Amino acid sequence: MAASIVRKCSTCFSIGRQLISLYPMSRRLQTSSSNNEYLADIVISGGGMVGAAMACALGHEELLKHKRVILLEAAPKREFKLPETFSNRTCTLSLATIKLLNSFGAWEEIQKMRCHPVHRMQVWDSCSNSLITFNQEEMTQELAFVAENDVILEGITRRLDAVKDNVEVWYKTKGKQYIIPGGDSSEDNSWITIHLDNGKKIKTKLLIGADGFKSTVRDASKLHFVTWDYKQTAVVATLCVSETENTVAWQRFLPTGPIAMLPLSRSVSNLIWTTTPENAKYLLQVEEERFVDAVNDAFWHDRDMNSVAVNVGNFLTNISNNLMQGDTSTRQLPPTVTGIQAGSRASFPLGLTHSSNYVRSRVALIGDAAHRCHPLAGQGVNLGFGDVTCLRDVLTKAVYDGSDLGSLSYLVDYETQRQRKVLPVIGTIDFLQRLYNTNFTPIVLLRSVGLQATNTLTFLKERIIKEATA
Template structure:
């Protein structure tokens, strides 16, 4: 049996579910498919190991979709300050005043109530699945992956693993970094694996919820702290947090086999002294990190969004925020196509999506790469340069604040001079 829709979205992760809700609000008939099944929220359960720093821009988008209230009703931790510093011990450090190597941004200074929220990925996805189910025009099909994709002049058809078929004017691949839609459509990727990997560790510590997220840069990679909520009556006086330890695959392999007590000892040794006193490790997982960019976002009746189109180094926590920007952009263009009475796969509209989103995603990828390479070595001139850079960032509050406001989603655009610098970086056209 073949069911007909306007659009088929494969992947109901954060990006696919957001896009389906937005399109449903516009009266577009959408089928949203995911091979996973929904998990219900348990307020007493320990946090999901996958957490994301959602920017103010993402918060606004999720509000417009009606999901933000549900997220707040479950769990979200606002952060009002963000600190970054260079933690490489080096003789040249002594040439600089200690305070020059650290930059702190605060919401007050940027004229905002908060900089963002740390939210567990499963909570954002859960809230979005609730929003999707409120949309009469969206059909959510779970527990079923796709096995085939066919495109012709009038329609695209997706075949599910159980053999049933769905047809529509457009198929959107929001099925993550290993996107099957991308492969079936024959879209290639440019991929670079970083030398570092990331280990995420879910911890409890003694103390109250923090309002700061911080990241210290060591030559082997950054070590970051993301604040989470209170651990409640079950663990009085304790709070959850998430640590990210970037290091070589070999070092992370050593850490992975340690028992939790020994891992706490290693964390105490390796993390900056400002880390609160850890009491418990709940879970740990490591992720390979790679920069990956699809060669095309659009091909015939297929469009890619979110991690299916691009993955970036997570060190500034921008992955899903970029994915939400893709979703917003695509949603707006599809609305225009419908209003004009056009085929929803009309290249006139889809080319604009690629034209708007590719350079924006590429700029953020390059900025992260610059950061990564600048901080992942201890060569004295580079060490000095980055500290002077951090010093300049402290000394130039206007420029610094404009960039910070963009990174945190408070402003839509990077300041023009910074955009121009990033556009001129070597390699911009290769990724």
């Protein structure tokens, strides 16, 4: 008797719950206590800059306001307080990225903390006198901004708090197993099940993988990818420089890899020095004074100069100076490094990873999970933010067309649009990396002439700026 009553009650309860879940506006936690199962519309795996921006962009989109988005982040929630010293991990944010950050108010938050404009970029070769400079007209407009990764993430996190109702951030949580229906074919159209490391379970219509270049979402989705190691290591550090304005980004190609200095404030710059693993090991170990000397030497020394390339270069410069008057792209000298912020040196290996497909039914990859490239052009994170913009727009359209969020038909649009943009960029970057990773005379000669020519052809340069910023 008692047992039957209990059974009836539980039936009523389950019917009631079903009806609640039928109610479309219901934003309550849909969970059945017995098996710890949650339902979501979109789950984003990985709460780095790109993953958090994705969650934020979706959360602030009017058409998606009734969708339940869950962001999984392995790290605990941090209480961020802007430190006096600068972090050694920074990004160069393009104007397109800033537009995205602006769309959900994160840019304002970043500006409230700190970021620094770049008005001009100068890139030059250590084997010849060839150089190229980029700047907007009259140097009044910014080409890009440099901001610390921590600051960018904090800016985005603050704006995530504004959409708490539909975007939940689950800290200290990681997907342990992703069950993606369909296997190799897409026959089975049911939802994705994610088993979390804390024993909970989420069923979702769409899984977005923003979990970096070793993406587990990509592996679970059985998406094919190509990858290679550059056998180079990037050394980063925070430098003190003797500069008055400090709004120029500097990059010099050495045969061992490019060395770059990005302005962080009037007197502080960030160093990204790509070099051989052995040299990197040495640079991390030496005393700080010796390190500063090494950096200055890398920007200034003439040891790699190739006499043929220098002569040809000078000859071409004379011609172009005679042909074109009032050239603004004159050579500037980089600032002298005066010191290094104590303990700011670090290093990481470099490689290229590209997933042949960014999507499959109910799965999309963004950021480094889809593509990782050499940092020589500072494009990595901007490509990731570009993914966010594109995927947000595609999903918004899917929702306005009443489509299932995981519908491949719309996700393929995202893949097509992004691969058209990403492939040329990482192809070019990989090409440049190879082109400048040598001191073989014919190659040096060719690249010097090429760089010089590009620098002279204003329309080509404007095109490059447009591509890199828009």
